[in-house]
Amino acid sequence: MARFWVCVTCAVFFLAFLVLHWRLCDSTVLRNFAFQVIGRAEQSLYQLDVDWPKHSEYFTGTTFCIAVDSLSGLVYVGQRGNDVPKVLVFTENGYFLRAWNYTVDMPHGIFAASTLHEQSIWITDVGSGPYGHTIKKYNPVGDLIQVLGTPGKKGTGLNPLQFDNPAELYVEDTGDMYIVDGDGGLNNRLIKLSQDFMVLWLRGENGTGHARFNIPHSVTVDAVGRVWVADRGNKRIQIFDKDTGEWLGEWKSCFTEEGPSSVRFTPDGKYLVIAQLNLSRVLFVAAPPPGSIGSCSVISTIQLGDQVLPHLLDISGKTGALYIAEIGAKQVQKYVPSLSYFSAGGS
Ligand SMILES: *[C@@H]1O[C@H](CO)[C@@H](O)[C@H](O)[C@H]1NC(C)=O
Ligand SMILES: *[C@@H]1O[C@H](CO)[C@@H](O)[C@H](O)[C@H]1NC(C)=O
Ligand SMILES: *[C@@H]1O[C@H](CO)[C@@H](O)[C@H](O)[C@H]1NC(C)=O
Numbered sequence: 289m290a291r292f293w294v295c296v297t298c299a300v301f302f303l304a305f306l307v308l309h310w311r312l313c314d315s316t317v318l319r320n321f322a323f324q325v326i327g328r329a330e331q332s333l334y335q336l337d338v339d340w341p342k343h344s345e346y347f348t349g350t351t352f353c354i355a356v357d358s359l360s361g362l363v364y365v366g367q368r369g370n371d372v373p374k375v376l377v378f379t380e381n382g383y384f385l386r387a388w389n390y391t392v393d394m395p396h397g398i399f400a401a402s403t404l405h406e407q408s409i410w411i412t413d414v415g416s417g418p419y420g421h422t423i424k425k426y427n428p429v430g431d432l433i434q435v436l437g438t439p440g441k442k443g444t445g446l447n448p449l450q451f452d453n454p455a456e457l458y459v460e461d462t463g464d465m466y467i468v469d470g471d472g473g474l475n476n477r478l479i480k481l482s483q484d485f486m487v488l489w490l491r492g493e494n495g496t497g498h499a500r501f502n503i504p505h506s507v508t509v510d511a512v513g514r515v516w517v518a519d520r521g522n523k524r525i526q527i528f529d530k531d532t533g534e535w536l537g538e539w540k541s542c543f544t545e546e547g548p549s550s551v552r553f554t555p556d557g558k559y560l561v562i563a564q565l566n567l568s569r570v571l572f573v574a575a576p577p578p579g580s581i582g583s584c585s586v587i588s589t590i591q592l593g594d595q596v597l598p599h600l601l602d603i604s605g606k607t608g609a610l611y612i613a614e615i616g617a618k619q620v621q622k623y624v625p626s627l628s629y630f631s632a633g634g635s
Contacts, residue, residue: 337621339381346376354620355409356603356609357400361380375409375430393418394420395412396456401425407427471505480530501526506518514536542573542586569590592612599614607625
């Protein structure tokens with residue numbers, strides 16, 4: 289009888305060993321576990337979704353940017369590298385759908401636009417090849433529909449439009465768009481275009497004063513008509529009136545260590561979510577009420593692992609899910625609002 293129990297105990301241990309071995313040798317599980325432990329913050333408003341994506345082996349390059357089309361439930365990832373697909377498409381629940389290569393050189397920023405008439409994907413390209421220095425519009429399956437700028441040639445022109453390392457853009461549902469040009473290069477400017485690509489206003493040149501920029505890296509628009517620009521090299525966010533381009537103010541106090549590299553609002557408008565690249569940190573800053581800019585106040589942070597390097601991020605307008613393109617970790621991770629988000633008065 290004693291012998292029987294010894295055997296049963298052995299069998300149980302052996303099975304447990306097998307299961308553990310299988311779990312830990314799955315690199316996705318290991319990697320997610322490592323980043324989750326390192327990335328934990330006290331009272332974090334967001335928590336890592338370890339199930340996204342289902343299979344991370346699709347990240348074969350350096351993942352620079354991410355855009356969520358929350359109406360279709362799709363996530364678009366721009367990656368760079370030799371012999372890798374430049375755009376990867378996943379579902380919001382983590383399944384890989386498709387990829388495309390053609391007409392993309394070096395993606396920098398990406399935006400999922402939803403206007404009354406259509407869904408589209410816009411990519412800013414900072415490559416020096418035949419598709420570089422342009423901003424391109426694709427339909428959701430990757431057909432090229434529109435090219436702004438002079439392909440393969442950097443410049444400062446406005447008619448025709450030219451860019452030098454265009455960093456990112458934001459497209460409103462009216463089709464009006466805001467472009468930050470760029471990620472270094474000749475131009476340090478914010479341009480508003482109408483839906484038929486006429487220049488409505490333009491702010492900026494290289495410099496440190498009001499409405500001047502040093503690497504304007506990311507741009508977003510809030511619900512009350514203000515444009516927020518991550519002026520990375522000047523370690524500040526500058527805010528403009530979206531109709532007139534008038535300078536409304538700036539935030540500096542949160543960025544003494546490093547400038548912001550990405551800006552997006554949560555769909556309830558409560559927080560501005562900001563990436564700091566080299567600090568591998570994501571800040572949740574209280575969004576100011578209409579009519580006042582006030583100063584920057586950090587409510588919560590996600591400290592990612594050393595060298596994860598969050599470059600650009602996007603937030604689902606439906607669920608509030610946050611996707612972060614990490615150029616150091618070479619992956620995109622998804623975070624979802626946690627219980628403390630809702631107890632902190634989010635909705
Ligand atoms: C992109 O290019 C790589 C390398 O040439 C190739 O393996 C891959 O199948 C291509 N992907 C697409 C979507 O065309
Ligand atoms: C822009 O100005 C900054 C200092 O304000 C300087 O470091 C940088 O080299 C300038 N860039 C260009 C393109 O002139
Ligand atoms: C991050 O560090 C790299 C390497 O030191 C540097 O080239 C880059 O300018 C830094 N970026 C920011 C946003 O500080």
